[in-house]
Amino acid sequence: MPNYTTAGGFLLVLAIVLPVAGALFSLVLGGRRAERVVLMLMPAGLAIAAAIAIGVWRTHNVLQYSVGSWDPPLGVAFRADGLSAAMLVATALLVCGIGLFARGEFSSSRSGETRAPLVFWTLLLAVWGALNAVFIGGDLFNLYVALELLTFAAVPLVSLDGRSDTIAAALRYLLFALFGSILYLLAAVLFYGAYGTLDIVLLSGRIRAEPVVWAAISLMTAGLLAKAALYPFHLWLPPAHAGAPAPASAILSGLVVKAPFFLVLRLWFDIMLRMPEPAAAQVLGVLAAAAILVGSVVALRQARLKLLIAYSTVAQIGYLFLMFPLALKPETGHPWSSVAWTGGVLQAISHAFAKAAMFMAAGLIAEALGHDRIAGLAGIGRALPITVFAFARGGLSLMGLPPSGGFIAKAMLLTAAVAEGQWWWAVIVLTGGLLAGGYVFLVLARALADPSEPLTLLSSISPSRQAVVVALALCAVLLGFVPLRPWELLQIGRLDIVAAGFR
Amino acid sequence: MTVGEALLFATLAVPLIMLAACVSRRARERIPSLLALAPVPALMAALLAPDGTTLVLPEPPFRMTLAIDAPGAMLLGAAALLWILAGAYASADLRGDPNAGRFAEWWLLTLTGSLGVFIAVDLVSFYLTYSIVSLAAYGLIVHDGAPGSRRAGIIYVALAVLGEAFLLMAFVFMASATPDAAC
Numbered sequence: 001m002p003n004y005t006t007a008g009g010f011l012l013v014l015a016i017v018l019p020v021a022g023a024l025f026s027l028v029l030g031g032r033r034a035e036r037v038v039l040m041l042m043p044a045g046l047a048i049a050a051a052i053a054i055g056v057w058r059t060h061n062v063l064q065y066s067v068g069s070w071d072p073p074l075g076v077a078f079r080a081d082g083l084s085a086a087m088l089v090a091t092a093l094l095v096c097g098i099g100l101f102a103r104g105e106f107s108s109s110r111s112g113e114t115r116a117p118l119v120f121w122t123l124l125l126a127v128w129g130a131l132n133a134v135f136i137g138g139d140l141f142n143l144y145v146a147l148e149l150l151t152f153a154a155v156p157l158v159s160l161d162g163r164s165d166t167i168a169a170a171l172r173y174l175l176f177a178l179f180g181s182i183l184y185l186l187a188a189v190l191f192y193g194a195y196g197t198l199d200i201v202l203l204s205g206r207i208r209a210e211p212v213v214w215a216a217i218s219l220m221t222a223g224l225l226a227k228a229a230l231y232p233f234h235l236w237l238p239p240a241h242a243g244a245p246a247p248a249s250a251i252l253s254g255l256v257v258k259a260p261f262f263l264v265l266r267l268w269f270d271i272m273l274r275m276p277e278p279a280a281a282q283v284l285g286v287l288a289a290a291a292i293l294v295g296s297v298v299a300l301r302q303a304r305l306k307l308l309i310a311y312s313t314v315a316q317i318g319y320l321f322l323m324f325p326l327a328l329k330p331e332t333g334h335p336w337s338s339v340a341w342t343g344g345v346l347q348a349i350s351h352a353f354a355k356a357a358m359f360m361a362a363g364l365i366a367e368a369l370g371h372d373r374i375a376g377l378a379g380i381g382r383a384l385p386i387t388v389f390a391f392a393r394g395g396l397s398l399m400g401l402p403p404s405g406g407f408i409a410k411a412m413l414l415t416a417a418v419a420e421g422q423w424w425w426a427v428i429v430l431t432g433g434l435l436a437g438g439y440v441f442l443v444l445a446r447a448l449a450d451p452s453e454p455l456t457l458l459s460s461i462s463p464s465r466q467a468v469v470v471a472l473a474l475c476a477v478l479l480g481f482v483p484l485r486p487w488e489l490l491q492i493g494r495l496d497i498v499a500a501g502f503r
Numbered sequence: 504m505t506v507g508e509a510l511l512f513a514t515l516a517v518p519l520i521m522l523a524a525c526v527s528r529r530a531r532e533r534i535p536s537l538l539a540l541a542p543v544p545a546l547m548a549a550l551l552a553p554d555g556t557t558l559v560l561p562e563p564p565f566r567m568t569l570a571i572d573a574p575g576a577m578l579l580g581a582a583a584l585l586w587i588l589a590g591a592y593a594s595a596d597l598r599g600d601p602n603a604g605r606f607a608e609w610w611l612l613t614l615t616g617s618l619g620v621f622i623a624v625d626l627v628s629f630y631l632t633y634s635i636v637s638l639a640a641y642g643l644i645v646h647d648g649a650p651g652s653r654r655a656g657i658i659y660v661a662l663a664v665l666g667e668a669f670l671l672m673a674f675v676f677m678a679s680a681t682p683d684a685a686c
Contacts, residue, residue: 091620414675430668437664
């Protein structure tokens with residue numbers, strides 16, 4: 001039997017250990033040094049993510065590492081395929097952007113208060129480590145631990161300012177997330193009881209169509225949907241994401257909700273490799289459509305900018321789950337090679353960049369104006385043109401206008417819907433785009449209008465923070481230049497090929 | 504790069520460079536008086552570029568193919584001429600307007616998209632230039648800020664976005680009917 005751990009497998013361990021060790025260090029070192037720890041780790045983490053992606057790309061194979069040289073099923077494994085690599089790089093880029101942006105808000109030298117900065121910097125690293133662990137976890141229990149770490153790192157970010165309404169939002173988030181964890185753990189127990197392993201690759205080879213599998217998959221999916229805030233489990237998201245400070249909102253909306261989505265992908269496409277379930281995928285599609293329509297319509301009616309952006313996240317999460325009914329069609333071949341699968345993944349990545357940019361732009365606007373009421377935005381386009389430009393670029397990606405990752409993603413979903421004759425999903429995609437156009441325009445029209453009285457800014461906004469926001473928005477634009485067909489990097493390490501090698 | 508290809512490139516590049524120059528305050532004050540110059544490369548391309556000139560911009564970062572044929576040249580030439588005349592009028596009209604810089608920015612963006620639709624020959628570039636021209640025109644409509652023009656602007660954007668959704672759908676139908684045509 002060949003060695004389980006591949007060359008470069010240690011990078012996977014570093015991707016988890018480095019942020020987690022950093023989080024512990026910053027906790028020990030205390031407030032003033034936490035920020036420095038993060039700023040030092042950012043380039044290192046980015047380099048590791050890039051090295052993993054290059055390793056996957058060069059070898060055209062997965063990177064694997066078995067902890068303590070105990071191969072599965074005895075030990076636990078880390079595994080990075082093309083999808084993991086893409087998510088790792090996107091996460092590292094976003095964390096770096098958010099870290100640079102947050103220096104203006106949580107710099108300990110700026111105010112005497114050290115509690116919120118210390119908590120923020122520590123949890124930023126904890127979230128990063130947990131996300132990396134989700135993306136490269138190879139067995140269901142590992143992934144459970146990673147999800148829990150993510151939840152407990154993300155929830156306090158909501159209530160950093162300590163106001164009673166944000167604490168209530170954080171507790172609501174915690175309640176939904178823990179409900180999800182219980183369902184997930186229950187399902188993991190069912191899998192282990194039935195097949196004696198939790199390793200994803202082994203499990204995909206062993207499961208058969210029987211009641212215990214249906215029960216486990218339903219439980220796990222429901223739990224993950226609660227964490228991913230797919231309609232009708234979205235109730236916790238808007239107050240939590242809108243109440244958090246701007247850099248925290250960016251990471252919650254951009255990355256944290258993508259982790260449970262990523263696990264649903266693993267569950268439906270990897271573990272259920274041999275028995276795709278198109279009927280159940282249609283149910284996910286219906287929830288996705290409801291999320292798109294309800295989220296967008298409610299976003300249109302919001303009076304506050306951050307709440308509008310948070311409701312738009314509810315809608316955009318719907319787009320992620322539209323790929324299930326479109327990609328899980330047995331007659332169209334392997335779901336990985338379908339345009340819908342690539343479109344869904346691209347939507348996850350480009351939404352992360354666009355939404356982070358929009359939340360941070362909203363944060364700068366709120367800082368300058370002292371409020372984020374949409375009705376009072378007149379003149380801000382003149383006062384902070386670069387910030388409003390970044391918001392507009394992010395918004396155009398959400399609407400699905402080129403050049404942007406959002407356009408490519410939506411064009412792929414539309415193409416899949418038309419090619420498979422499931423035209424009703426195409427109608428949903430287009431309607432969602434129109435509604436997104438509505439709420440983005442609502443904000444931009446106000447921001448570009450002339451104010452009735454001259455605008456007085458409470459504080460001047462540093463150009464470097466505006467530059468970070470623009471850079472993230474431009475990342476979403478750059479994703480618009482990937483070719484409009486299934487993406488080769490994402491195909492590396494597809495489990496059907498791996499499974500063929502086992503037989 | 505032949506002269507024809509250079510002219511095709513300049514058709515989009517010149518207005519975009521003028522737009523980018525608006526970042527600096529001094530250029531922003533000068534540009535409104537130069538609006539008539541922006542479409543000149545387009546007019547030259549329509550007159551001088553040989554029929555069938557094709558320019559494939561290097562990818563990455565671009566994924567754009569520009570080309571000109573006889574009908575395209577006629578449309579491009581007419582549009583460029585119109586933009587030149589209207590630009591000369593706008594420059595005169597804008598004298599003394601404190602918001603002239605803002606008007607010029609929207610003008611240049613609309614112009615880029617408007618000329619681009621005649622020379623973009625792949626679906627994505629066409630959709631890109633089309634959405635630029637249709638959305639940027641909003642800035643021209645609401646320029647004076649009067650309640651009537653704002654109402655008109657909202658109706659215009661709603662219809663423009665609706666039109667774009669239909670256009671995208673049509674492109675997807677076309678692409679799925681001809682699977683080999685890489686869009």
